[in-house]
Amino acid sequence: MGFWNRITSIDRRAIYLLIAIAIIIPLFFPMYLPVPVSREVKSIYDYINNLGPSDVIILSEDFDASTMAELQPMFDAVLRHAFLRDVKVLITAAFPTGAGLAYRSVKRIAEEYEKENGRDYIFLGYKPGFGIAVQMMGIDIQKAYPTDYFGTPLRDLPLTKQVKNYKDMKLVVTYAGSGIAGVWLTYAHERFGLPMAVGCTAVMGPDYYPYLQSGQFIGLLGGMKAAAEYERLINKPKLASAGMDAQSWSHIVMIIFIIIGNIGYFITRKKKA
């Protein structure tokens, strides 16, 4: 068997090993490559930066642990920015398994900025039939969520006096690795006119560009790079910034594999012919 034949039929475990090395080593020895900020990320930052203590936004953690590596850092970055600006935040989740992730993240960041549930934010959590809850919040939040995640009636929370429905809100940002953004778009944005932005996995990003160009989304956070850009904008480099080098090198290794695979393919094909 010739060299190129051996290369094209390389053991998949060797590929796994090289990918693992390309991901792990940069995490220990980061290069801190500069992350240029894209227009679609900057527009979300600018929008939130123009809000103040009298404004309320919704952040919806519409994902579970399977996509948390990409989506959690962007949720955290936007929440940090909102707390930095003293913007009030309502937090929802489309999946029961996402509510737990949101809870531990909100708890940590709220402590960091000394924010209190009920006064500075309300953790609403998960509601079965989430699409219906999204529509109900357009009429009355207390109908959709009579209590918060901890069972406290919403009518007893100070922040509820400031907000009744979408008319009293400035923005919803949904973070999703699924098509749940379509629910927010159809009902919260189109039916009730609430401005919206989306945070999604890199692989789903291309699906949402038409909505961005049409102006239905004020901005788009696509993948971990967008999270790293947002962290840079708020000057809080966290997990996404740390992961950028690993992602860069894993992409390089994958591209090298694709190139080698194609060279091997053409050489072996020529020999067969």
Add this chain to the structure above:
Amino acid sequence: MFYKRQIPLLITLIAGFVFMIQYFVPLKASQNLYAWYLDWALIIGIFSGIMGFYSIIRLHYVKVIKKAPNWYFSLITLLCMLLMVLSAIFTGMESESLFMKFYNYVQVPIEATMFSLLAFYIASAAYRAFRARTAQATALLIAAVIVMLGRVPIGEYISFWKNIAIPLPGGTTWHIPSLTAISDWILNVPNMAAKRAINIGVFLGSMVMSLKIILGIERSYLGGD
């Protein structure tokens, strides 16, 4: 038969047309009807959750009882469900509760690990299958490589040519775009055009399917007799 077929078809027909019209009527009565519908829909949604819970228990219970192939996985599923429910009931859902410990230290790492393995499979599959066999495959390959590089910081870093200015007639200059800029163009122009075409097709199909369901032409949602 009448209760199983005609009544559900009639409900679908009336509800379909009423709420289609309701969307375009801004009157108070119309809004009240919408709010009333949402109350009902939320209750039905909660019951569907109960149905789902019952269904998964029944499915795995039958597998265990009948000792179907791999029945022990069903037993583990049932035990884990029971454990999570009991831990939530007896220890609550606060951050230090047993329920959250199971969630944070078992469920989350398992789910994240399962999805993370995709990176390895994708790399292996790309190496074996991503070949420039035809002109279309070559175009896809080149676009994929540019977007892969353009969507990570190293793409901008290795674009050494981006500062080269090419003088143009009229005294202006043109900078050769970086990989990030080319990647943005691919996403914003050809990708968007293709996505729009797909979306228009999908949504027209959805509208037709909705009308077929409302008019009772499409009845598969009623299930078999």
